[in-house]
Amino acid sequence: MSLIEVKNVIKEYETAHALRGVSMDVDKGQWVNIMGASGSGKSTLLNIIGGLDNASSGDVLINSTNIESLTEDELALFRREKVGFIFQQSHLIPYLTALENVMLAQYFHSLADENEAAEALKRVGLGQRLKHRPSQLSGGEQQRICIARALINSPEILLADEPTGNLDRENTKIILELLKSLHNEDHFTIVLVTHDPFVSGWGERTLMMEDGHITGDEVIKERDQGN
Amino acid sequence: MKRNWFLYFFKKSVSQRKGRIIIASLSVMLAVAIVTGLFGITSGIKDKLGSELKAYGANVIVTSGKGEYLDYDLLERILNLDGVEHALGQVLGQAFIKKESVEVIGLEMGSMRESGWRLDGSWPQNEREIIAGNNLKEALQIKQGENISLQNEGRNLELTVSGFIERGGPEDNAFIVSIPQAWELMGIEGKLSVFLLRNKSGDLDKISSRIQNMLPEASVKTLRQVAVAEASLLGKMQMLMILVTVVVFFAAVVSIMSTMGANVLERREEIGLMKAIGATRNNIRIFYIAEALIIGLTGGAAGFLLGYLFTQAVSWGAFDSFIKVPLYLSLLSVAVGVIISLIASHFPVGDALKYNPAVILREE
Numbered sequence: 001m002s003l004i005e006v007k008n009v010i011k012e013y014e015t016a017h018a019l020r021g022v023s024m025d026v027d028k029g030q031w032v033n034i035m036g037a038s039g040s041g042k043s044t045l046l047n048i049i050g051g052l053d054n055a056s057s058g059d060v061l062i063n064s065t066n067i068e069s070l071t072e073d074e075l076a077l078f079r080r081e082k083v084g085f086i087f088q089q090s091h092l093i094p095y096l097t098a099l100e101n102v103m104l105a106q107y108f109h110s111l112a113d114e115n116e117a118a119e120a121l122k123r124v125g126l127g128q129r130l131k132h133r134p135s136q137l138s139g140g141e142q143q144r145i146c147i148a149r150a151l152i153n154s155p156e157i158l159l160a161d162e163p164t165g166n167l168d169r170e171n172t173k174i175i176l177e178l179l180k181s182l183h184n185e186d187h188f189t190i191v192l193v194t195h196d197p198f199v200s201g202w203g204e205r206t207l208m209m210e211d212g213h214i215t216g217d218e219v220i221k222e223r224d225q226g227n
Numbered sequence: 228m229k230r231n232w233f234l235y236f237f238k239k240s241v242s243q244r245k246g247r248i249i250i251a252s253l254s255v256m257l258a259v260a261i262v263t264g265l266f267g268i269t270s271g272i273k274d275k276l277g278s279e280l281k282a283y284g285a286n287v288i289v290t291s292g293k294g295e296y297l298d299y300d301l302l303e304r305i306l307n308l309d310g311v312e313h314a315l316g317q318v319l320g321q322a323f324i325k326k327e328s329v330e331v332i333g334l335e336m337g338s339m340r341e342s343g344w345r346l347d348g349s350w351p352q353n354e355r356e357i358i359a360g361n362n363l364k365e366a367l368q369i370k371q372g373e374n375i376s377l378q379n380e381g382r383n384l385e386l387t388v389s390g391f392i393e394r395g396g397p398e399d400n401a402f403i404v405s406i407p408q409a410w411e412l413m414g415i416e417g418k419l420s421v422f423l424l425r426n427k428s429g430d431l432d433k434i435s436s437r438i439q440n441m442l443p444e445a446s447v448k449t450l451r452q453v454a455v456a457e458a459s460l461l462g463k464m465q466m467l468m469i470l471v472t473v474v475v476f477f478a479a480v481v482s483i484m485s486t487m488g489a490n491v492l493e494r495r496e497e498i499g500l501m502k503a504i505g506a507t508r509n510n511i512r513i514f515y516i517a518e519a520l521i522i523g524l525t526g527g528a529a530g531f532l533l534g535y536l537f538t539q540a541v542s543w544g545a546f547d548s549f550i551k552v553p554l555y556l557s558l559l560s561v562a563v564g565v566i567i568s569l570i571a572s573h574f575p576v577g578d579a580l581k582y583n584p585a586v587i588l589r590e591e
């Protein structure tokens with residue numbers, strides 16, 4: 001049985017049809033990329049899988065629980081327990097240090113634990129940057145805080161929406177290598193949205209989206225991840 | 228050591244916006260100060276209602292017409308009336324001291340001792356000693372034990388001030404002399420200006436109409452009549468007060484609402500992010516409630532202090548005395564501050580919590 005089951009999800013806005021009936025499954029531990037042109041509905045799908053937004057119709061089952069039937073507060077609890085988000089913009093809280101940004105996620109989850117948060121930042125290579133504010137760090141470093149924050153409560157699913165969209169090649173590679181090694185160690189499930197073919201070289205499977213539909217589903221072999 | 232992480236993150240977030248919080252707190256302060264000041268003043272005036280009678284434990288006052296007097300013998304006759312428990316006479320007049328005009332109140336010294344007023348010094352021991360109102364101490368630069376002379380139409384009385392009295396009434400600005408001393412000074416014998424009577428409260432109206440029949444020229448008023456006359460003025464003041472309170476309250480709420488509104492608008496991203504990492508609406512709301520509490524508590528407390536000073540300044544100007552501001556008013560002021568702040572925060576924060584995180588977090 002799949003960890004994530006999306007069944008005929010439609011998302012309509014007053015001005016746009018973002019998703020026109022999307023169905024897909026993701027197995028536990030899989031790394032899936034979603035690719036597609038701008039406006040094809042990638043972010044909308046990701047947000048609905050993460051319980052950050054609701055579908056207009058259709059079902060989203062996570063561990064067989066239909067999250068479309070959850071109340072707003074139940075969705076908050078679902079997100080805190082099961083999901084870690086990374087966005088294109090880091091959305092770090094500017095007046096908190098790297099360490100405190102990670103601890104805030106612990107605080108809303110259960111208990112803030114300074115040592116554990118520091119450990120998580122060491123894992124993403126920021127052991128020397130614990131007391132820095134986001135504005136004192138580079139874009140790549142900020143995204144690494146976001147990875148630490150997203151994974152601090154050991155979620156089953158990591159949802160990443162263009163996590164390298166603001167980064168250069170070099171930093172993109174650092175981030176993706178980091179995700180890969182964390183994924184190999186902890187075996188969480190990754191759904192990563194990108195429109196950059198370079199990025200989709202990482203991961204095990206790529207879904208293609210076009211105009212609110214899934215139009216392709218391709219399993220990736222080990223590929224040259226260079227350049 | 229276990230830290231309170233809520234307080235930890237709350238302090239961080241509040242210290243970001245000290246300016247905003249101070250502004251909001253100042254609007255609470257002004258509102259509370261105005262409301263407290265008005266309440267303090269009216270409550271002070273209420274205390275003074277009929278205080279001329281209450282001070283002597285009297286409930287009926289008989290006054291002669293202007294420039295006329297009541298016969299001392301009448302006091303005896305009134306005392307013999309059914310239901311009259313106690314009767315006091317006073318002579319009211321004017322005298323000059325060092326060419327300055329002062330009020331003189333002649334009364335039975337014994338009645339003053341019983342009334343429990345604050346005396347600084349000692350009660351008169353002989354017929355040359357008198358008491359002065361506390362405000363005269365400064366106004367005339369006199370000291371305890373000092374010899375003074377009071378003049379009235381060529382008559383001259385050499386006297387010694389044995390003590391000062393403070394009551395928060397007209398006595399504070401007058402010399403208090405015995406009735407014989409007053410007669411000597413005024414050149415009248417066996418005459419009184421005012422009778423202060425204590426009657427059985429049940430037959431107050433009956434007794435006062437009987438006295439009125441005995442003394443058709445005099446004015447006879449019960450404590451309630453005196454208080455009602457003063458209260459009608461107070462009533463008008465209270466109307467004004469309620470109006471001002473409503474306006475001020477409204478202005479403060481609007482001002483804090485816009486401050487809070489700007490505050491949450493500025494922090495949309497933060498709110499969206501908190502939701503994404505699993506905060507419930509209540510997890511987020513508590514940060515803003517705590518902020519509103521701080522604004523309300525500090526603004527309320529500062530507003531009470533300001534209002535208190537305002538009240539005393541007005542009271543000193545108007546009555547030459549301070550008002551006893553009841554303790555509950557301080558609690559009430561702080562509560563009003565908190566209520567203003569919570570009401571004003573309720574709507575903007577409620578709106579902020581409705582933000583869809585998916586929409587906010589896609590914004591650049």
Ligand SMILES: Nc1ncnc2c1ncn2[C@@H]1O[C@H](COP(=O)(O)OP(=O)(O)OP(=O)(O)O)[C@@H](O)[C@H]1O
Pocket residue numbers: 013014015016017018036037038039040041042043044045195586
């Ligand atoms: N809140 C909204 N209100 C109205 N229309 C919206 C809203 N959010 C998204 N849309 C529309 O839905 C469609 C899909 O948007 P979505 O953000 O999912 O695309 P995307 O594939 O992530 O694009 P990009 O690569 O540019 O991020 C677009 O046409 C977009 O304009």
Ligand SMILES: [Mg+2]
Pocket residue numbers: 042043044161
């Ligand atoms: Mg997108």
